[in-house]
Amino acid sequence: MSLSLAAGVGALSTDSSCHLFGKNGCGFNNVAPGADDFDFSNRPWFHIGTYGVTKPVLLVVLITVVMLAFFWAAFNKPKEVPRGVQNVGEVAYLFVRDRIARDSMGAKGDKYVPFLFSLFFFVWLMNVMSFVPGIQFPVSSVIAFPAALAAMVWLTYMYAGFKRHGLGYFRVLGVPSGVPLGILFILTPIELLSNILVRPFTLAIRLFANMFAGHLLVATFAAGAWYMFSVKGIFFSGASFTMAIVMTGFELFIQALQAYIFVMLTASYLAGALEEAH
Amino acid sequence: MPNTTVLAGTFSPIAPKGDELVIGTIAFLIIFTIFWKKLLPSIKKTLDERTDSIEGGLERAKEAQAAAAALQEEYQRNLTEARHQAAKITQDAREQGAAIVAQMRGEGQEQRDNLVASGRTQLDADATATRAALKGDLGSLAIQLASKIVGESLEDEARQRGTVDRFLSELEAKADAASGSNAATTAKAGA
DSSP states (O other), X not given: OHHHHHTTTOGGGSOTTOOTTOTTOOOGGGTSOOGGGGOOTTOOSEEETTEEXXXXXXXXXXXXXXXXHHHHHHHSXXXXXXXXXXXXXXXXXHIIIIIIIIHHHGGGGGGGHHHHHHHHHHHHHHHHTTTSTTTOOOGGGSTHHHHXXXXXXXXXXXXXXXXXXXXXXXXXXXXXXXXXXXXXXXXXXXXXXXIIIIHHXXXXXXXXXXXXXXXXXXXXXXXXXXXXXXXXXXXXXXHHHHHHHHHHHHHHHHHHHHHHHHHHHHHHHHHHHHSOOO | OHHHHHHHHHOOTTSOOHHHXXXXXXXXXXXXXXXXXXXXXXXXXXXXXXXXXXXXXXXXHHHHHHHHHHHHHHHHHHHHHHHHHHHHXXXXXXXXXXXXXXHHHHHHHHHHHXXXXXXXXXXXXXXXXXXXXXXXXXXXXXXXXHXXXXXXXXXXXXXHHHHHHHHHHHHHHHHHHHHHHHHHHHHHHHO
């Protein structure tokens, strides 16, 4: 019953009559947000042919447009003396180039700046959708998007590694330097498994889980504020509301941090792929 | 609860959906391609150009500074030289002035000496002439006086002449002795 009401609107309005200390004795489990709030498959916003366009898909398209529009304005006709939005763009560019690419890969990193730059701002925009009023949904909490990005990261660093070292890249991946031979028998399978198979999953799941949990946390406090809102429950409700606000602010930080971690790890995988053979 | 049963059956948040994977990939690839081919090369070029022009500007400023320093040095040199010249000219002028003054002084002295000498010659000549004239007059006067005193004219011209001449010589010797001591006194005073 609550699913149909929640469709397209959000967790807050799940059941407006359900309150703590209410006459009907309604429990919080009836209004609490859950994993189903991240499922949009049965509530598309509109259809193109038979394909139902859901909120996350539409948001990805929106992010693409917004990101291109912003940086097009910033970078398309750059001036030697920067004005307005170009200044912001340059700060972003220099941050990714100097603090991410060059710090982890040195001068070799310059080649990967477009990839890291696209990745950073795409991920950050997906995350920050959680904060944008009227949208309030982190697109990266839909596993498919982090997974798609992680797959591309995997392809990129594997390609770079094999291009740089040939089959010797397996050695780079599986044989850490300075480890005694006996230990390598145990360590090499673990390293190979970790660096080849586990990396993309951890990369995708770290981002997804952070955004998923963060959104759930904020939504839970918001729903709690609503659920406990009554004459008797006003202080509980207020506390819950305050927490929702505090967590939203905290999430704003986490959103940027997770985007940074995602790209930083990508850069470090690439640095591993490009390093000198040992 | 109805919620949980619905959830468990149909939706898993960690199972990626195919359509979202494809759309996510395409969206990222579009973004990446445009940034890679178009936008980042453009801003990179601008940043490089800016670095160039800043470095160029610094270079130009350095050059201008060097030129200014050279110019200042030249001015300083010219100024020093001009000062030296002025001092030299002043010195020369002073020396020349002194020389001219000395020369003028010398000339003046010479002229004065000449004037004094010619004056003295003139005086000597005048004195001689006067003395000669007086000698004659004195002779005749003395004779007249003597004739008056003696009361007779001296007939013998020759004898008369001899007497007069003798007398005059005596007179002259006396006068010479007197003027000799006079000249010695004058010389003493001049020294």
